[in-house]
Amino acid sequence: MESNNYLAELSNQALRDGRLDEKDMLRIQNELWLLLAQQTESYTMGDSSSVPTETALELFKSICFSIGWYLQETGNDTGLMMGNMQDLLQASRALLQERIEEGKKLLRRVAASAPPVGSRSYRDTLAGLGEFFRCYDCRFFAHEIPGNIDYQLNQPVAETMGIAYVEEYLHRLLIENKFCRSFQTKTVISLLECSCPEYRELLVNIYEPVAVNAVGRLLLGKDVRGLDISTDEQARLADYFRSLAQDEARKELRSAADRVCSELRITDSASCAYLRQTTLELYPRIKTAIAGGSLEEIFPSLRREPMEVAATTHYIDGETMDDKKLRTLIDEINDCRSVSDKIALVRQQVHSLSDLVEVLNVCFWGDECRQLFEGFGETELDLLRRYCQEKPESWSSDSEWEDLL
């Protein structure tokens, strides 16, 4: 789905073509308005006759997305002219449910074929995709994409919404996985370490360097599975591309991509097209790199000395309590007679920075804060200091604990 609002595009196009007239448009708008009223009533479960505009807008976007997506998926443009919006929405829900189930299966395939190279963003994205299927609400917010999907694909999915985005994202990720699985894991890891030493922590695509070096090796007439391209070979590739005009180079790259697929016994057309696209996008980079004198950054060598990586510290907050539990804890701490009891409760029950801050705001006053901080290590104090630094200058807590850090 190329557009965020296919329904609007389709109806506007139909209006221009004369397939719909002003009267039809009014009918459609009226039906959409009635659908929005029904959806709002279902959403509030009849408890509220009104909703904030933002909520209504999201409900409306969901209706438009669902109907537009359904018309596009079924290729049934005439449905807009003939059918009523209520029926189309119902039909779209059935199809959405089907696609959700298919998407779950697809995610399992992606997870099973994930390249075991230790990329954190990849791992987090798999978790985020699982979250998507747990939280996706196709009834009221079909256009939303809950869950964090951070991992960068080599060919990003165009702006789509809801399940349409995730479905396409998973298809592309599976293509990348299958390709990377054609190579030995240790070779892929060596290549990634050479091309981006911090790839485990950064949002770096795994497929791209593998695909590029495979194409490079094919152009050199070597086994594509090796992935290494020496300095001499980089120079040979530079000479090779220098000798080609732009059109010829593009043609050669396209042909090389197809031959790589053939060597790796990748037969499905989507995977071949994906590699072809990746390879073609390589040309402007090659051209610029040749002008700069070296193809080292494009076709990295596995023998390159790994770059030194500066040590960094990462802090991952512990699990926060649910609000009810936190309220109970705050009451308990406030009911304590002695500071030592308060401190003991904090030590036992608070396991995250955000919970600690909540407790500090309302439970520890003056000298109590000082006594609590005396028991903290330098790391804990440093985290609290950083927390305060990130706050606006005008910020201050009720208990002013930050002044005692």
Add this chain to the structure above:
Amino acid sequence: MDEISVFSPVGLQKVKTIAELRECNDISLRYGLSLSEPQMQNLAERHVAALRDTGRIEFGSGILKKLVMQFCDSPFIFQDGYEDTLLELQDAFYYFKNESKDRIPDDELIEFMKQVFDGRAQGSLEYLCNITLEELCRNTRYGYAVDDTDRNGHMF
């Protein structure tokens, strides 16, 4: 098509609100309260303005009918200030609906407003709007129910 306000049949909603208020007159008259046509027109217009000012969209039956039905038997509302009272209650209703982050159903919120209006507020809209409901709405964020009381037995 994202601009839903374009489709909003505001005019129809006004007509509907006026029709509902007209029906309410039959019942409120038993308590000596009624609205004239211009007053109904004004209330319907202010209804739209209240929704706009509080950033809300309403479907189906508006809240005015419910407010009239709930408040018409109040001993603190008289014919003289009837229209103004309804206007203030309407504004307050949407304001507190937002303030409570929509966690209080319409009926419960109106019931509570009435309970406090006739009780502790003794008919004072200022008390109702500025003190009690704010307190209620703030506390709903912390999970207290409408009729919960504090340690001393006072309602929130």
